[in-house]
Amino acid sequence: MQKLYKIMLSVLLIGVFSASLDAQALSKERINKVLKEAYDKYKGDMGGANADYIKALAIVNPNIFGITLVDTKGNIYEYGDTKEQVSIQSISKVFTAALVMSERGVKFVQKRIGVNATGAAFNSIIAIEQHGGSALNPFVNAGAIQSTSWVKAQNSDARWAKIKANMSAYAGSKLQLNEDVYISEVNDNKRNQAISKLLDAYGRMGSDPLEATTVYTKQCSLNVSAHDLAVMASTLANHGQNPVTKEHIISYKYTPKIMAIMATAGLYDNAGDWLYDTGAPAKSGVGGGILAVIPGKFGIGIVSPPLDKYGNSVRAQLAAKYIIKNLHLNPLAQ
């Protein structure tokens, strides 16, 4: 009897102890402390280089470094240059794919675009050829231009307006076009034009390929800050409701599907390493932003322009990994 009593007491104590550890892990002080640690630890890391295949990206200040977390109640934690803006680039692909999914359904995205990894660079042409004209997923350029082409609209101006309004709703602020980046990329996007034409030859485009490429280029040129990215990510973490503005942007039916593609292909051909290290669905862009989702808990947005060879921000990855590890946020370890 006494033995049973002792066992029950220790079970109770373990329960109380782990609950207090959990509460401590998620206290405001703890979160702010870990963000500051991540910032201080990596601020001096000079690894990587700005993207320069889009000329306007080469001259963005490489020292920008901002980290924001938004929880699913709408509480905001931030450190560093969290209001500095960079172009969203590939991170936009998540939200346009989500729009197509909500307009045309999950099967449409799976069958028409695909949800598998390419194992190739984000702007690969050979990957399309090797897979019989399939882009494989909406987060490589091919699949993203395809998504843009399938957004329901009367014409390309209406398509652009819808895409911009959709991303702004996720961010809870009116996102603005970065004219310099747009002009620089639109005059130099022959490769993306070629991709769109190739997909069109395979009968995969929903509207005129070159028009879709131009709208896609605009969506990539919207300015965002770490703060914006974290709010966008927190909307996915919060089952489609923006926790700051409280607006319902997308049905909870679609957010697990979008996050599954982020887990598979969010960091391009380095997505496996990222998932292995963090367990978190995420998406990067060559502007230097990364957003990561901790489902049901947090959205993380980080901006730092210098990139690794895959096109992923060096410091944003390091800081996100540090935060996820030290706040015990790995969704696969819950």
Ligand code: GLN
């Ligand atoms: N606009 C860029 C492009 O089409 C986006 C690429 C990226 O962020 N990986 O190349």
